Amino acid sequence: MHFGPVRAVDGVSLRIERGRVLALVGESGSGKSTVGRCVVRLLAPTSGTVRLAGTDVTHLSRRALRPHRREVSIVFQDPASSLDPRLSVGDIVGEPLRLLGLASSRRERETRVGDALEQVGLRRQVAQRYPHEMSGGQRQRVSIARALVSSPRLLVADEPTSALDVSVQASVLNLLADLQRDLGFACLFITHDLSAVEYLADEVAVMYLGTLVEQGSREAVFDSPSHPYTQALLSAAPLANPREQRARRRVLLSGEIPSPTAPPPGCRFHTRCPVAVERCRTEVPLLRTTALGQVACHLVADDGSGPDVRQQQPVPVGEG
């Protein structure tokens, strides 16, 4: 089974294999969440398709979509605003079962809700409580329980830990890793937290201003990023280790992030790219396969070799 290609934002194609975790990373305004919403059909793409296990679900009617609904679930960033405060936890988690007609009786629904709560490390009795009686981390567990109660084949997690404290983030990341391993669902993990990506993802896709600039295995992207933007992004994320962090060189990008509604011509990154050449200003680079993965940059050769902006513009951290 595979999902894809998804075409969203501008010509973005992603393919998530069964049981794998694909992280979609990029900064605010890069279009990550839009892609996620197209995948779960909260938004319809203007053009392009979303395929689920081979079926094109992009333009299905609500009714025809229904059997596919249970296959894809989403967890949002902010559990406080994505959970209806008037509903009990049990009603929240049971809602997909009710809406999709997945439980034949109230009894069965309650059982499955209790099971889902236990799966995410909460007690069954929590079903009687209300979201405001719970901590941020517990609420995010409730969102995950709701997403998993229909046994989806794909979970879209849109910044699931960004609103949480580090120690709580850790427990939610551990939980997602455990559940993903035990239940085997595929996961589209949307985040700007690169350390979480390194921890959880099998594959990584990097977006910049609505386009995909690089995609590859976690090792390839983190150990030998090809696209100048990926290199800059990875070099900017501080490591929680003073010695390593201060020995690193980071790339300072000049210029402002252009507006996503009026992106620059050619390569969208050329206005901030330290190694851009004339061709980058006029010709849109296509995502091509190289020896290391996929990259959309004119300057990267087929064997994956290309400029390393971290060498071009050495700015040792600690000497501003």
Next chain:
Amino acid sequence: MTAQGEPVLTVRDLRVTFRTDDGPVSAVDSVSFDVRPGEVLAVVGESGCGKSVTAMSIAGLLPPSATVTGSVRLRDQELVGAPEPTLRRVRGAEVAYVFQEPMTSLNPVFTVGSQITETLRIHQKLSRKQALARAVELLALVGIPSPASRVGAYPHQFSGGMRQRVMIAMALACDPAVLVADEPTTALDVTVQAAVLDLLRDLGTRLGTAIVLITHDLGVVADIADRVLVMYAGRVVETGPTQELFDAPRHHYTLGLLGAVPTAGRRAAGGRLQEIPGLVPVLHEQPDACTFAERCPAADEQCRAGAPALEPRDTDPTTHRAACWHPADALLTKGR
């Protein structure tokens, strides 16, 4: 380490209690620290542990429902209990604040230039022309491109990162001795955050500004802090030079925080991220016990029977100290 000389800010035994409908809430208890010129002191800890309340109590920004005791000295001047006009002067000229969300601290209907010049004219009695020239200089200092034309722009015409630079320019207008930055990069993208952190570091080096940086991001701490203050439930549980504290954390809460950060190595080694079970307590009064005991793997009767002090006592407040009855063995934790 760029810090030198005598501390510019000395906080001793700071306590803050709020009156609320549910009774008193003890937000900050017995907090002491020093900051020297050119030094970056990071204050870290989870949500609700008292970081912002500590920051706001420095120059009297807390609401009237707060009772503040202890001492905050700016050079020779005591700020706790100082009259409001004194505090207002201190806030404009000697202690400046930068908050997380720049849009809420900038006035949308005035140009950034007029907002900076207003501060200058009030506190430094400059003429309109001098103030404008200084505003352009400040925008250039914080790395705003073409400052002479941008000085006439409105806040919404800047991106988030540029607005945060404008806020920093405004905070620097009167060349403050202390800059208190409360999560200044939390709302920014990492590539933008990197530039703002470089700017802050540069201020310490070039202008000798002492910086109190509040953050929950240990990567940010590792990047720019000279020293760290780890807070838990209103108290300082550990403090020390950044490198020492990361290399050999002694308090189990610090260990937990450091172990919770995901890294590639941890997953590859089949490891899990460290979780700290339980929740930060909301305290009505500070107990005579370690406030972390309920969540601590090493807690015993002693921890529940008395509050540990920062040890070793009576040393220079800038040395590595932890408030724990059973501190983690530095040798055992070295190889983490």
